[in-house]
Amino acid sequence: MAPGHSQGQSPADTRAAILRAAVALMGDRSYAGTPVPEVAARAGVAAGTIYRHFSGKQALVNAVYRECKLAMGACLNRAAAGAGSHREVFHRLWRGLWEFSRKQRDAFRFLELHRHQPYLDTESQAVARSVSEGIADFVRTAQAAGAMRPGPPEMLIALAFGAFVGLVKEAEAGHTTLDETAVAASEDAVWGMLRA
Amino acid sequence: MAPGHSQGQSPADTRAAILRAAVALMGDRSYAGTPVPEVAARAGVAAGTIYRHFSGKQALVNAVYRECKLAMGACLNRAAAGAGSHREVFHRLWRGLWEFSRKQRDAFRFLELHRHQPYLDTESQAVARSVSEGIADFVRTAQAAGAMRPGPPEMLIALAFGAFVGLVKEAEAGHTTLDETAVAASEDAVWGMLRA
Amino acid sequence: MAPGHSQGQSPADTRAAILRAAVALMGDRSYAGTPVPEVAARAGVAAGTIYRHFSGKQALVNAVYRECKLAMGACLNRAAAGAGSHREVFHRLWRGLWEFSRKQRDAFRFLELHRHQPYLDTESQAVARSVSEGIADFVRTAQAAGAMRPGPPEMLIALAFGAFVGLVKEAEAGHTTLDETAVAASEDAVWGMLRA
Amino acid sequence: MAPGHSQGQSPADTRAAILRAAVALMGDRSYAGTPVPEVAARAGVAAGTIYRHFSGKQALVNAVYRECKLAMGACLNRAAAGAGSHREVFHRLWRGLWEFSRKQRDAFRFLELHRHQPYLDTESQAVARSVSEGIADFVRTAQAAGAMRPGPPEMLIALAFGAFVGLVKEAEAGHTTLDETAVAASEDAVWGMLRA
DNA sequence: CATGAATGAGAATTCATTCAT
DNA sequence: AATGAATGAATTCTCATTCAT
Numbered sequence: 001m002a003p004g005h006s007q008g009q010s011p012a013d014t015r016a017a018i019l020r021a022a023v024a025l026m027g028d029r030s031y032a033g034t035p036v037p038e039v040a041a042r043a044g045v046a047a048g049t050i051y052r053h054f055s056g057k058q059a060l061v062n063a064v065y066r067e068c069k070l071a072m073g074a075c076l077n078r079a080a081a082g083a084g085s086h087r088e089v090f091h092r093l094w095r096g097l098w099e100f101s102r103k104q105r106d107a108f109r110f111l112e113l114h115r116h117q118p119y120l121d122t123e124s125q126a127v128a129r130s131v132s133e134g135i136a137d138f139v140r141t142a143q144a145a146g147a148m149r150p151g152p153p154e155m156l157i158a159l160a161f162g163a164f165v166g167l168v169k170e171a172e173a174g175h176t177t178l179d180e181t182a183v184a185a186s187e188d189a190v191w192g193m194l195r196a
Numbered sequence: 197m198a199p200g201h202s203q204g205q206s207p208a209d210t211r212a213a214i215l216r217a218a219v220a221l222m223g224d225r226s227y228a229g230t231p232v233p234e235v236a237a238r239a240g241v242a243a244g245t246i247y248r249h250f251s252g253k254q255a256l257v258n259a260v261y262r263e264c265k266l267a268m269g270a271c272l273n274r275a276a277a278g279a280g281s282h283r284e285v286f287h288r289l290w291r292g293l294w295e296f297s298r299k300q301r302d303a304f305r306f307l308e309l310h311r312h313q314p315y316l317d318t319e320s321q322a323v324a325r326s327v328s329e330g331i332a333d334f335v336r337t338a339q340a341a342g343a344m345r346p347g348p349p350e351m352l353i354a355l356a357f358g359a360f361v362g363l364v365k366e367a368e369a370g371h372t373t374l375d376e377t378a379v380a381a382s383e384d385a386v387w388g389m390l391r392a
Numbered sequence: 393m394a395p396g397h398s399q400g401q402s403p404a405d406t407r408a409a410i411l412r413a414a415v416a417l418m419g420d421r422s423y424a425g426t427p428v429p430e431v432a433a434r435a436g437v438a439a440g441t442i443y444r445h446f447s448g449k450q451a452l453v454n455a456v457y458r459e460c461k462l463a464m465g466a467c468l469n470r471a472a473a474g475a476g477s478h479r480e481v482f483h484r485l486w487r488g489l490w491e492f493s494r495k496q497r498d499a500f501r502f503l504e505l506h507r508h509q510p511y512l513d514t515e516s517q518a519v520a521r522s523v524s525e526g527i528a529d530f531v532r533t534a535q536a537a538g539a540m541r542p543g544p545p546e547m548l549i550a551l552a553f554g555a556f557v558g559l560v561k562e563a564e565a566g567h568t569t570l571d572e573t574a575v576a577a578s579e580d581a582v583w584g585m586l587r588a
Numbered sequence: 589m590a591p592g593h594s595q596g597q598s599p600a601d602t603r604a605a606i607l608r609a610a611v612a613l614m615g616d617r618s619y620a621g622t623p624v625p626e627v628a629a630r631a632g633v634a635a636g637t638i639y640r641h642f643s644g645k646q647a648l649v650n651a652v653y654r655e656c657k658l659a660m661g662a663c664l665n666r667a668a669a670g671a672g673s674h675r676e677v678f679h680r681l682w683r684g685l686w687e688f689s690r691k692q693r694d695a696f697r698f699l700e701l702h703r704h705q706p707y708l709d710t711e712s713q714a715v716a717r718s719v720s721e722g723i724a725d726f727v728r729t730a731q732a733a734g735a736m737r738p739g740p741p742e743m744l745i746a747l748a749f750g751a752f753v754g755l756v757k758e759a760e761a762g763h764t765t766l767d768e769t770a771v772a773a774s775e776d777a778v779w780g781m782l783r784a
Numbered sequence: 785c786a787t788g789a790a791t792g793a794g795a796a797t798t799c800a801t802t803c804a805t
Numbered sequence: 806a807a808t809g810a811a812t813g814a815a816t817t818c819t820c821a822t823t824c825a826t
Contacts, residue, residue: 032229046812116369151381158366159359166358170350173312185347189355193389231820242787424621438791508761543773550758551751551777558750562742565704577739581747585781623799634808
């Protein structure tokens with residue numbers, strides 16, 4: 001009977017808070033396992049507010065997915081952009097992935113848990129494809145230069161990225177932090193898998 | 197209207213049907229995303245019947261998890277058991293993984309989606325550990341013989357297994373079947389990552 | 393946490409109780425104005441039970457609508473069936489309508505409030521049409537015999553039925569019961585409208 | 589971002605726009621079925637604006653109801669006012685009703701859908717009564733002059749007005765326009781019901 | 785053992801209303 | 806006066822679980 005109101009931030013801030021809360025919770029407990037009211041609570045807003053910013057739970061996951069995917073894409077693009085040998089670029093990519101998984105831990109987990117889920121819409125899938133495309137280009141160039149083993153770029157990417165994901169999950173489960181030494185060692189190992 | 201036994205099904209058959217239904221559905225839509233009544237429907241039994249065989253939804257996932265994990269463990273143990281060089285054993289392991297992911301696709305997907313989830317109980321975790329231990333032993337032996345690169349066995353396993361998972365997910369998403377050629381190529385690549 | 397169960401009636405009884413509750417409430421407060429839990433409460437069942445019997449609120453109104461419409465149709469058909477002059481048949485129809493509006497007051501009100509609403513599905517509309525058709529046939533016969541004024545049967549029916557509805561609504565609002573005298577007088581008046 | 593006045597609209601214009609939007613929507617979808625924000629959207633104002641002009645949703649329906657009822661009352665009074673036989677006055681009344689239902693279709697539908705609803709306040713009911721009273725006077729005069737059949741004026745009005753409503757609803761549902769011919773025929777029929 | 789109707793807590797979503805700007 | 810983001814209670818609907826048959 002007594003509706004309320006509060007304020008203190010711009011709509012964009014509210015939206016951002018909701019997205020932040022959603023990445024964290026859905027990355028931890030899956031889409032179906034995360035009630036909207038809990039997202040609201042963590043974002044510090046009322047449940048109804050979420051529906052002013054997103055048309056529904058599904059629209060929310062998709063927004064989160066795109067944001068995370070683009071963030072990771074940007075991170076990888078930065079790494080791939082600079083000069084240097086293919087080995088050096090790979091070094092930057094591997095480190096970039098590590099940085100991303102550390103600094104945006106929630107986003108990384110979220111992306112891993114929501115790959116190819118049926119509730120992801122066409123736009124989200126398009127974003128995912130465009131990010132993959134960027135990396136595939138790098139692989140193709142390296143293959144053409146004889147620096148990487150031949151084969152479908154998608155396969156090599158799947159192997160290398162899968163390896164990284166495995167590493168991160170292991171680190172999280174084993175309660176060990178993925179430190180400098182481990183990252184350097186894994187980078188070396190994975191390059192052993194990719195090089196010609 | 198007439199309660200009683202389902203025609204020609206032993207209790208064990210019923211239990212197996214429930215487990216099969218649960219692997220498929222939960223491997224596809226996650227634990228939280230899979231309603232118990234739907235599992236019942238797919239298993240061809242009434243909703244209540246599930247509760248005669250499992251004390252609740254959580255007990256059901258755990259039963260499923262253990263069964264799948266043990267199946268995969270058995271598959272890997274068989275591969276690791278025979279004679280041959282470390283390279284040859286790895287060959288059998290990689291092929292074993294492939295076999296398993298093809299023949300028990302649902303189980304493989306289920307396991308991947310339910311790694312380290314909070315609803316897995318201590319027994320399930322123990323099963324998981326025991327399976328990992330078997331593989332770790334192989335890695336340690338190979339490292340001692342100078343056939344595999346040094347470093348924590350868990351890390352190498354995480355990288356290799358992660359790579360395989362990445363491969364399978366890519367194949368499913370890309371709608372490409374993981375054929376002989378791709379498996380052979382990936383095996384070669386991953387061995388490049390592991391060998392000393 | 394503690395789900396329940398109660399029983400004591402057959403599923404058909406439960407369904408009937410829900411329908412009865414829905415007619416009464418929706419006939420009184422409109423479709424949108426009637427919360428599902430209130431229907432449940434009046435039917436003496438839990439809210440969730442409604443969804444075991446009807447796929448949603450909309451399916452519920454449609455079921456109610458069809459049942460009421462068919463009941464009224466049956467009532468009118470009985471009246472139209474017997475022998476006698478057209479005037480006598482009209483007498484029975486008018487009385488039949490009166491009976492129906494008295495004995496099934498809720499159903500009558502419900503039908504009036506839910507005519508041509510957007511949530512009525514094609515099947516409901518078909519039922520409505522078939523009932524109207526029966527009456528239209530009577531009108532056509534009477535017109536052919538020169539006992540009723542010419543013109544589209546639908547128009548005459550709309551006028552006469554509209555008059556009856558107006559009468560009932562007035563009686564309800566004016567808190568006067570529609571007694572024998574009033575019914576006889578109105579019958580005479582309406583026949584004055586219809587006769588050739 | 590910049591609060592303030594809507595460009596070139598006087599408060600009275602805004603109020604009128606809200607009322608217009610409300611008649612149309614509530615006449616179509618009932619009181620409970622019409623969200624306030626939707627009324628605002630159709631009126632081209634912000635949701636909050638409605639609450640500067642009306643103390644709540646209920647006050648809004650009542651304002652709408654009174655406006656519509658008075659408009660229809662005025663229409664009927666004009667018809668009843670002029671000279672001529674009772675038959676001629678009835679002709680003007682019937683035509684007046686037709687005019688009103690055509691030119692103010694939304695208002696007519698609104699009034700029909702909101703008769704005797706519990707959220708109508710005493711003032712609205714008083715308005716309704718005063719309009720009815722005007723017509724009842726005409727009926728009483730005609731009865732006294734022996735031009736109309738005897739009986740409670742309210743009953744005759746209910747029958748005749750009900751017939752008209754039935755006609756309009758049929759026309760709307762049957763997707764037939766209520767044309768000159770139909771109106772003339774129905775007028776003749778209804779006079780057959782009313783005349784002595 | 786199996787059934788499936790019933791339950792009721794809780795999830796997703798809507799909407800009347802408020803109030804800082 | 807007007808705005809529109811925010812609120813939170815109410816609404817529709819789902820689903821894990823129970824138990825009479």
